[in-house]
Amino acid sequence: MIDFAATRRLFHLPEGMIYLDGNSLGPLPVAAEARVAGVMRGEWGGQLIKAWNTADWINLPRRVGDRIGTLIGAPAGSVATGDTLSIKVFQALSAALAMRPERRVVLSDTGNFPSDLYIAQGLLQALGRGLELRLVAPEDVADAIDESVAVTLITEVDYRTGRMHDMAALTAKAHAAGAIAVWDLAHSAGAIPVDLTAADADFAVGCTYKYLNGGPGAPAFIYVAPRFAESAQPILSGWMGHEAPFAFDLDYRPHASVERMRVGTPPVLALAVLDAALDAWEGVDMADIRVQSTRLSERFIAEVEARCPDLDLASPRDPHARGSQVSFRHPQGYAIMQALIANGVVGDFRAPDLIRFGFTPLYLSEDEVVDAARILERVMTERLWDDPAYATRSAVT
Amino acid sequence: MIDFAATRRLFHLPEGMIYLDGNSLGPLPVAAEARVAGVMRGEWGGQLIKAWNTADWINLPRRVGDRIGTLIGAPAGSVATGDTLSIKVFQALSAALAMRPERRVVLSDTGNFPSDLYIAQGLLQALGRGLELRLVAPEDVADAIDESVAVTLITEVDYRTGRMHDMAALTAKAHAAGAIAVWDLAHSAGAIPVDLTAADADFAVGCTYKYLNGGPGAPAFIYVAPRFAESAQPILSGWMGHEAPFAFDLDYRPHASVERMRVGTPPVLALAVLDAALDAWEGVDMADIRVQSTRLSERFIAEVEARCPDLDLASPRDPHARGSQVSFRHPQGYAIMQALIANGVVGDFRAPDLIRFGFTPLYLSEDEVVDAARILERVMTERLWDDPAYATRSAVT
Numbered sequence: 001m002i003d004f005a006a007t008r009r010l011f012h013l014p015e016g017m018i019y020l021d022g023n024s025l026g027p028l029p030v031a032a033e034a035r036v037a038g039v040m041r042g043e044w045g046g047q048l049i050k051a052w053n054t055a056d057w058i059n060l061p062r063r064v065g066d067r068i069g070t071l072i073g074a075p076a077g078s079v080a081t082g083d084t085l086s087i088k089v090f091q092a093l094s095a096a097l098a099m100r101p102e103r104r105v106v107l108s109d110t111g112n113f114p115s116d117l118y119i120a121q122g123l124l125q126a127l128g129r130g131l132e133l134r135l136v137a138p139e140d141v142a143d144a145i146d147e148s149v150a151v152t153l154i155t156e157v158d159y160r161t162g163r164m165h166d167m168a169a170l171t172a173k174a175h176a177a178g179a180i181a182v183w184d185l186a187h188s189a190g191a192i193p194v195d196l197t198a199a200d201a202d203f204a205v206g207c208t209y210k211y212l213n214g215g216p217g218a219p220a221f222i223y224v225a226p227r228f229a230e231s232a233q234p235i236l237s238g239w240m241g242h243e244a245p246f247a248f249d250l251d252y253r254p255h256a257s258v259e260r261m262r263v264g265t266p267p268v269l270a271l272a273v274l275d276a277a278l279d280a281w282e283g284v285d286m287a288d289i290r291v292q293s294t295r296l297s298e299r300f301i302a303e304v305e306a307r308c309p310d311l312d313l314a315s316p317r318d319p320h321a322r323g324s325q326v327s328f329r330h331p332q333g334y335a336i337m338q339a340l341i342a343n344g345v346v347g348d349f350r351a352p353d354l355i356r357f358g359f360t361p362l363y364l365s366e367d368e369v370v371d372a373a374r375i376l377e378r379v380m381t382e383r384l385w386d387d388p389a390y391a392t393r394s395a396v397t
Numbered sequence: 398m399i400d401f402a403a404t405r406r407l408f409h410l411p412e413g414m415i416y417l418d419g420n421s422l423g424p425l426p427v428a429a430e431a432r433v434a435g436v437m438r439g440e441w442g443g444q445l446i447k448a449w450n451t452a453d454w455i456n457l458p459r460r461v462g463d464r465i466g467t468l469i470g471a472p473a474g475s476v477a478t479g480d481t482l483s484i485k486v487f488q489a490l491s492a493a494l495a496m497r498p499e500r501r502v503v504l505s506d507t508g509n510f511p512s513d514l515y516i517a518q519g520l521l522q523a524l525g526r527g528l529e530l531r532l533v534a535p536e537d538v539a540d541a542i543d544e545s546v547a548v549t550l551i552t553e554v555d556y557r558t559g560r561m562h563d564m565a566a567l568t569a570k571a572h573a574a575g576a577i578a579v580w581d582l583a584h585s586a587g588a589i590p591v592d593l594t595a596a597d598a599d600f601a602v603g604c605t606y607k608y609l610n611g612g613p614g615a616p617a618f619i620y621v622a623p624r625f626a627e628s629a630q631p632i633l634s635g636w637m638g639h640e641a642p643f644a645f646d647l648d649y650r651p652h653a654s655v656e657r658m659r660v661g662t663p664p665v666l667a668l669a670v671l672d673a674a675l676d677a678w679e680g681v682d683m684a685d686i687r688v689q690s691t692r693l694s695e696r697f698i699a700e701v702e703a704r705c706p707d708l709d710l711a712s713p714r715d716p717h718a719r720g721s722q723v724s725f726r727h728p729q730g731y732a733i734m735q736a737l738i739a740n741g742v743v744g745d746f747r748a749p750d751l752i753r754f755g756f757t758p759l760y761l762s763e764d765e766v767v768d769a770a771r772i773l774e775r776v777m778t779e780r781l782w783d784d785p786a787y788a789t790r791s792a793v794t
Contacts, residue, residue: 014442017445019445021446025445027441027445028441028442033434033442037434040429040430040612041430044424045411046411048743049743084660084662086636086661087633094523114645118634122631122632122634129525207662215665216441216663217662217663220661235519235520235523237518238484239512239515246748250507250532251518252519263484265613265614266614267614267664267667268612269433270667271614346445350645
């Protein structure tokens with residue numbers, strides 16, 4: 001079993017804050033500070049352009065991709081890193097659509113993260129040819145997969161409720177109908193066990209600033225099933241995905257691997273921070289994380305339900321049916337979360353009425369979870385949220 | 398006039414290195430180290446998710462964009478930052494093409510940076526509808542603009558030779574033919590005076606890791622002429638370009654400004670580094686930079702031509718016709734550059750036979766330029782390049 005007291009020491013955690021928002025932005029890994037200082041002073045500062053070779057910056061995206069791969073059941077050489085999750089959704093969806101030129105439907109659900117839907121809308125509008133984004137309720141996805149569907153574009157764990165899709169079952173159903181399965185792992189990677197190989201996923205994408213603790217706006221990743229590594233068509237055909245970027249040919253020829261999903265010059269500093277953040281995952285078995293995450297979330301639900309009768313559980317009650325987060329509903333959810341934050345418990349709010357809490361065993365203890373429930377109880381019973389200061393919404397919560 | 402001795406102190410420059418590759422990767426700004434340490438420890442580490450508001454991370458892309466705008470003749474609110482240059486080329490070209498749906502030709506030149514051409518190829522292939530990328534020699538662009546052209550996609554300064562296009566004249570010609578003008582400022586921003594407003598450019602894109610010293614893989618930028626701010630169609634319609642990202646609507650509605658060209662979650666650490674790098678440009682008049690840059694490059698050409706008869710000038714001899722870089726040709730160019738680097742003068746090599754040198758007045762002195770020419774003379778006369786160690790090409794030069 002993991003020594004969670006030891007993994008907790010790998011992170012900077014502010015005194016007096018109980019952090020239940022690692023599902024939105026993970027904390028600063030201690031190792032990241034020294035790493036980025038070294039990259040700046042020693043590599044960029046000391047070697048300048050030569051560091052692309054001497055510090056092997058050029059292969060950093062691949063090395064980081066392989067490390068992420070170990071957490072999501074992806075073999076070495078099947079994960080590329082860089083850009084943002086929205087860009088990676090665009091790449092995966094475009095490549096998947098190109099594999100089913102005779103079909104017209106992209107199937108997704110109303111619980112998908114809006115940016116995935118927006119990106120699909122922008123791509124489909126640009127491509128024309130009668131393509132359609134079909135949205136169904138999350139629980140209706142399986143039934144909606146039929147032979148009209150070109151691509152299923154599904155986020156495994158619902159960002160609002162934590163409700164989890166069955167990746168292996170939906171992928172099998174998509175394949176049986178002749179569709180390509182694209183999975184978004186934004187709330188999965190580092191949160192729950194994922195096995196892309198066993199699930200037979202075609203493409204997967206994800207971000208690294210949540211459970212992987214890569215920092216605000218950290219680089220994203222994309223997985224391409226090895227069977228498609230030499231055929232997936234990159235719409236964002238930038239020079240770093242070229243077979244020979246430094247030949248400076250006038251014609252694009254994609255690299256014969258997942259590297260074709262690289263686009264522009266890699267964000268070296270951000271990748272170095274992410275690389276340092278991944279140190280905390282060395283030797284960690286996601287099955288152990290899952291056991292502890294379930295323990296934490298079950299305890300939190302039990303404590304909150306016993307203490308706060310006005311809050312309604314919005315997440316699946318069955319822990320096997322949810323990821324590593326729990327949400328409750330209340331009409332005053334926004335003000336409640338603001339009051340909770342002011343009292344040292346940081347979760348977040350999602351419109352219209354959800355207060356949301358993430359469970360991250362690497363640095364969150366069961367005692368903190370109980371304390372958070374106690375403070376939430378006080379916010380509710382003393383109506384601390386009923387303060388005009390908490391009525392105005394700020395840009396990000 | 399600028400106090401260049403003072404601006405030089407704003408950068409870390411390794412002892413014993415003459416750096417003539419700021420056109421590829423600018424040096425580490427001293428201010429960037431403290432800035433990134435503060436963002437990591439104080440903001441990310443100390444405030445976690447709250448820093449999106451408390452440290453105003455959410456508006457960082459716009460603030461940095463406005464600072465870049467002052468260097469390229471773009472008004473406040475017309476420049477968005479993020480992603481990579483290749484992504485920004487994709488956005489600009491796609492939006493421009495959507496404005497001329499009845500035309501079929503994207504006009505570019507064989508001196509354009511290959512990634513721009515690759516991106517165009519990927520986009521045109523995906524869009525279909527008979528679109529064509531038409532490439533002509535750099536000097537033939539003006540004559541090739543006719544009423545078949547939907548979009549001109551031109552990099553102002555040639556990455557190999559430094560040859561400069563006349564932005565105002567080509568834009569006027571494009572407009573007279575009914576085409577949309579997209580400009581790539583990769584080798585212009587911070588290198589030469591640029592006035593997008595006076596030139597009446599429609600779109601412009603650029604990177605920030607060269608003359609702007611934003612660090613390896615630093616975020617890119619895109620300019621949208623204010624007349625198109627509310628109509629340019631974003632193909633990469635990510636949530637950060639939405640009118641109300643945190644409403645989490647299921648339908649995309651673009652922001653009524655250049656912000657619609659934002660895509661995913663902004664790379665906060667990299668933007669903070671870039672923001673610190675831009676401090677060095679505060680109060681700097683690009684006209685003064687141009688005078689000094691011309692002095693440096695003219696001196697370098699004169700010294701090299703006097704000392705190294707085997708090297709052929711590949712750049713325009715007229716300083717008004719080139720940017721802030723100079724290239725020479727030699728069949729053994731790769732080995733010559735390797736020998737030069739080993740002797741403390743860092744430039745770079747571009748296939749098949751160019752040795753390339755950038756001139757960056759903020760931190761490069763005329764004495765260094767003369768010393769570099771002397772060392773190059775020694776490499777040539779003593780045939781230092783004729784060493785087997787310099788025969789193998791590494792990934793990046």
